[in-house]
Amino acid sequence: MTAQAPDGSGQERIGVYVCHCGSNIAGMVDVVGVAEWAAQHLKARGVVIARDYKFMCSSLGQELIQKDIQELGLTRVVVAACSPHLHEQTFRTACANAGLNPYLCELVSIREQVSWVHTDKTAATEKSKAVISGGVERVIQHAPLEPLHVPIHPATLVVGGGIAGIQAALELAEAGFPVYLVEREPSIGGHMAQFDKTFPTLDCAACILTPRMVSVAANPNVTLLTWSEVTHVEGYVGNFTVTIRKKARYVNTDLCTGCGICQEKCPKKVIDEIYEAGLGYRKAVYTPFPQAVPKYPVIDRPNCTYFQKGTCRACEKFCPTNAIDFTQEDEYITVQVGNIILATGFDLFDPRRITQLGYGRLANVFTSLEFERLSNSAGPTNGNIVLRDGVTTPKTVGIIHCVGSRDRNYNNYCSVICCMQGLKFAHLVKERTGAVVYNFYIDMRTAAKAYDEFYQRVLEEGTLFVRGRVAQVTDAARLPSEEGKLIVQVEDTLAGKQRRIPVDMVILSAGLEPRHDAKDVAKLFGISCSSDGWAIEKHPKLDPVATMTEGVFIAGCISGPKDIPASVSQGAAAAARVLSRIQQKEIALEPVRASVDETKCSGCRICNNLCPFNAILFHEDRMVTEINPALCQGCGTCVAACPAGAISGTVFSNAQVLAQIEGLLLLNLEYAPSAEAAPV
């Protein structure tokens, strides 16, 4: 495996740069020794210089490489530092600035894969040598490449019409670019539309949300697709083809004025499990709430008397504009977009899973979402906080925190919003009923602007706080004073004793969970999610709204529990990321692509069925296969499959991988001159 330099001088001139990363690498790896070893033992492989430096990624470190490229005429560069996912671009740019093709640089990881995971300094140093040796062998096989430039379609798809999605859509539309906002419910608004007040300011949720809903719908750049779901996504960054199913509304939106007569006249009452959290009713033809956007209702086919029994048609009879259309069918539309923002939100933890808390069994145990509806002046009780019987005002209320969160049996994570939500409930109960309120908490987490002040306020209002995890909620009275009450059994960890506290109403401040179909969504859009189902960010700190899939961004609770301010920030941030893409008009992509050498292709067609992107086409006339570079995503499956070795893949070619194997196993060392003893 000899490597001829383009000028025919025999060998590449390779520079090896070993990073200390402060003490991150140098604390576990003898970096100076490794650099010396590379200079000496890999000299025969073309290493002309090997240096170590405190921080290779610093501008001084990069200048070091650039200077060597120019002064020593390096033709290849190997940097041993952190993961290529962090700094590959940095060093490629440094090389490019010095006039070396950026793809002739290889970054090998001796931090994430060596110094941070090993404990034996000698072994870590030896492994670093092997890793560098692998990088050197690999880089010899690199070829100069040019990035692929992909045009960016100016339209964007936003999936999810909650506050995060609305914000993202607004930012993009106001910047003058087309947006498709897809929402699977009949109206946008998301969970926020269900709330009464928002912590810590106690703004009315509807008052601050509905103007946003209206302006997003009114913006001419926004195509609002409610009662719709994305069914298929094809393509890649800059040019996605998205298929959207517009579910049949059975209402002609061109004719409907949103007058609401159909809802009045519909004889069929249905328990509203989604918007009213099961506490209230809606009709079979409905808009989820009066301020719904769009204003057009939908007919709930499984519950509609006409669809089920063939008679009724009351809505059709009374509609003044003849907008009811029972013949509508689901419609599939296809749109072209350059980027996608996913803001699909969360599901509430189902407290039925914690049977000892009694939800679903004891009538007066409520979930947080149920209480939101109960306290909402537009809700089923007009904002009267009453027990399940609909009339009795509670005199004592217990609010249980961390339901389904911070619990090894359910979810380990903290759901972020439940402490503040519990405090908000405490305030509302106190304000509206004057009841005695207990908060059962593990720790109070009120870490955001004005949150702790709100906690202080609730404390001053006289709400009682009991620190301890609730063991159970029961109606089995032991004392006469407990008769007819719900008894909260709790270990008061501050008082150091077990307590039984009788209350009239229990509110479970339930945690947030990924959407039940989060994994399907992840698969549909090609993003990754954790085993819980939360979407994984490109970088949890520095790139929280991007995903590892180019062109697909995330905002709001799809990546984990968030409060409203954080969701709004993320919606705007994701839009900003998309806007910068659109403004650049094109994006440079890694030139990782497969190609066929037609002179070697035997026409066996083994590769033809392997490509999920339909990039491989077969020319019957010439009996050869060709790969369409615009469709190829660079996975390399066809490269691995070709029995003739006719397909090769850039960036991860056979020669590169095989050479890296040799290097990692230190087979290259015997290339060293036999006069090893001679000083080098």
Added chain:
Amino acid sequence: MPDAFEPVIIGFTCNWCSYRAADLAGTARVKYPPNVRLIRLMCSGRLDPTFVLKALSSGADGVLITGCHPGECHYIEQNYKALRRYLLLHRVLEQMGIEPQRVKLVWASAAEGVRLAQEITTMIEEVRALGPLRWPTAAQNKGRQPVMAAQEAVR
């Protein structure tokens, strides 16, 4: 022979899941033995069985193949193709007289740094128990040093 046998394992990782899991293991400072050396591919589907044979014949005592969980492939379904090749390769290895446990396939998502570290540790111990492979290498035929000697020479 060194007094204690330290196996060398070549690990193939997918750019989208297991390589990031390895990164995550690093960031979280999860420890595993240094006997594994990783190679990044774009997808487990890129894994040409030749790579495995090359690694074993060049001195590796084991090969770890990692990819995204079934259904989570970044390239839709290519990890299933890796699985097919892996199962076939196992039969070939057996016929060649190589313990199939020396080549292992593990699924690891980008979030499973701890799991990947555990799988690496387990595999190292399994291969350690099997002992050195000592494949009569093409390298030796050409007069090259086998990896073991080369590694001693490094020190």
